[in-house]
Amino acid sequence: MMTETDQILRVTDISKSFGGNTILNAVSVKLAKGEIKVLIGPSGGGKSTLLQCINCLVVPDAGAIELENETIDFRRKQDLYRLRQQVGMIFQDFNLFDHLTALDNITIALRRVKKMDKNQARQRARLELDQVGLGDKEALYPAQLSGGQKQRLAIARALAMDPKILLLDEPTSALDPTLIGEVIAVIKGLAVKGMTMIMATHQISLIYNLADEILFMENGRIVEQGPPAALLAAGNTSRSQGFCDRLNELAEVDG
Amino acid sequence: MPHALSVVFDSLPYLLQGSFLTIGIVVAAMCLGLVLGICMAVGLVYGNRFVKYLLTAYVWIFRGVPVVVLLFLFYFGLFNFLDLQFSAFTAVTIVLGMTTGAYQANIFRGAILSLPKGQFNAAIGLGMSELQAIKNIVLPQILRMSIPAWSNEYSIILKDSALAFVIGAPEIMARTQFVASRTYQHLSLYITAGIIYFLLTWAGVIALRRLERHLRIPGYSHQGNQ
Ligand SMILES: Nc1ncnc2c1ncn2[C@@H]1O[C@H](COP(=O)(O)OP(=O)(O)OP(=O)(O)O)[C@@H](O)[C@H]1O
Ligand SMILES: [Mg+2]
Numbered sequence: 073m074m075t076e077t078d079q080i081l082r083v084t085d086i087s088k089s090f091g092g093n094t095i096l097n098a099v100s101v102k103l104a105k106g107e108i109k110v111l112i113g114p115s116g117g118g119k120s121t122l123l124q125c126i127n128c129l130v131v132p133d134a135g136a137i138e139l140e141n142e143t144i145d146f147r148r149k150q151d152l153y154r155l156r157q158q159v160g161m162i163f164q165d166f167n168l169f170d171h172l173t174a175l176d177n178i179t180i181a182l183r184r185v186k187k188m189d190k191n192q193a194r195q196r197a198r199l200e201l202d203q204v205g206l207g208d209k210e211a212l213y214p215a216q217l218s219g220g221q222k223q224r225l226a227i228a229r230a231l232a233m234d235p236k237i238l239l240l241d242e243p244t245s246a247l248d249p250t251l252i253g254e255v256i257a258v259i260k261g262l263a264v265k266g267m268t269m270i271m272a273t274h275q276i277s278l279i280y281n282l283a284d285e286i287l288f289m290e291n292g293r294i295v296e297q298g299p300p301a302a303l304l305a306a307g308n309t310s311r312s313q314g315f316c317d318r319l320n321e322l323a324e325v326d327g
Numbered sequence: 328m329p330h331a332l333s334v335v336f337d338s339l340p341y342l343l344q345g346s347f348l349t350i351g352i353v354v355a356a357m358c359l360g361l362v363l364g365i366c367m368a369v370g371l372v373y374g375n376r377f378v379k380y381l382l383t384a385y386v387w388i389f390r391g392v393p394v395v396v397l398l399f400l401f402y403f404g405l406f407n408f409l410d411l412q413f414s415a416f417t418a419v420t421i422v423l424g425m426t427t428g429a430y431q432a433n434i435f436r437g438a439i440l441s442l443p444k445g446q447f448n449a450a451i452g453l454g455m456s457e458l459q460a461i462k463n464i465v466l467p468q469i470l471r472m473s474i475p476a477w478s479n480e481y482s483i484i485l486k487d488s489a490l491a492f493v494i495g496a497p498e499i500m501a502r503t504q505f506v507a508s509r510t511y512q513h514l515s516l517y518i519t520a521g522i523i524y525f526l527l528t529w530a531g532v533i534a535l536r537r538l539e540r541h542l543r544i545p546g547y548s549h550q551g552n553q
Contacts, residue, residue, distance in 0.1 A: 154454070157453065168449070170547055171471065185453060
């Protein structure tokens with residue numbers, strides 16, 4: 073049983089509108105330590121917006137976010153900075169710092185945010201680069217890396233901040249099919265180590281193998297949620313089932 | 328030696344001394360313009376509506392009014408009115424600095440907008456403040472991108488600095504005019520002045536090109552707007 077104290081993150085009834093369009097409509101998510109939730113659903117359903125609201129890259133219009141039982145005050149900059157530092161974000165298109173080497177992509181936030189000195193930061197960054205198999209690439213710039221290497225660097229950059237939760241927004245969608253595997257392997261490795269994650273993905277193997285719970289989002293609401301074993305059981309007629317069947321068909325056509 | 332050449336030869340040290348003042352004006356004005364340009368560009372992109380209106384008005388005014396008008400307006404008008412005892416050097420530096428600041432603001436603004444927005448978000452997402460993200464992620468990239476446009480600005484301001492002579496700053500142009508009016512060797516002297524300006528422009532542009540090459544990042548693909 074999950075008790076209140078196991079919960080690391082509690083998102084309650086958050087809403088967000090852009091120019092009169094309601095993009096998120098009173099969405100709630102609870103996350104226990106080590107738990108992995110996977111967001112699926114049609115394009116435009118609000119998955120990216122939900123993830124960005126959870127670490128306040130987009131500040132919600134209404135609702136509450138509690139991280140380890142501390143409520144974030146959206147009006148206090150310091151609260152936002154602290155939340156973002158503790159909730160890492162992986163983007164579909166990597167968003168690496170193009171003017172910095174792989175190593176410095178990681179050290180910059182360690183030095184400016186965590187106030188580490190140069191050597192400490194480098195040491196930590198090298199550790200993270202090794203973890204994602206980029207130990208020999210530290211001097212290269214983002215433009216010199218392959219897509220898969222870029223995403224692994226982005227993951228290393230996020231992990232160096234010791235986040236309590238990692239949010240991943242379609243981490244493999246911008247990648248060549250041949251490069252997806254290496255990123256999936258890194259994400260699976262994180263799961264094995266007990267990383268708490270919320271991930272939007274259309275990658276069937278991530279959904280089937282990693283999800284403790286699937287959240288199906290549509291029109292700014294979570295319309296279905298449950299463990300994959302239940303939602304995706306043979307003969308089930310859930311929305312998630314239909315969605316994954318279509319992903320499977322697409323995957324077969326691809327390859 | 329023909330008379331014209333000997334006049335040029337004799338007055339060359341005097342003219343070249345003026346180039347120190349010219350270089351001083353240009354360097355000071357470009358630095359002032361750099362600081363103003365960066366601050367205004369940041370305001371133009373990240374500021375609220377009020378800040379944007381104010382800065383846009385500033386840019387339009389300094390782009391729309393001739394430098395010589397601004398120079399008289401500030402030196403004889405505004406500074407007198409405010410009872411400020413500025414030297415001609417200070418006055419011309421301020422006016423040229425504020426003018427190039429308006430143009431540089433536009434250059435940097437275009438560069439910021441050409442930068443993928445995601446990098447700023449990623450920096451914020453790691454816990455940086457907006458200011459830290461601008462300082463560590465945005466500025467190092469837009470300054471690199473802007474060097475070609477900036478070297479354009481340098482050559483324009485160098486040439487505009489000749490206007491300093493109208494308020495009596497003893498730079499290259501003022502000294503040339505002084506010698507020419509005494510010796511009547513207008514042709515040879517102004518050719519000499521032209522050559523000095525040309526060489527200064529050339530040296531500066533080459534130096535900036537070197538700097539650009541030195542700071543180039545392998546594979547970097549974003550481009551400023553000019
Ligand atoms: N900054 C914004 N301004 C205006 N509209 C926005 C903004 N961000 C998102 N939207 C709108 O919100 C809706 C939901 O977008 P979101 O990116 O969250 O969906 P998604 O589920 O991630 O879709 P996809 O699967 O295509 O990534 C879209 O209709 C989008 O146009
Ligand atoms: Mg999305």
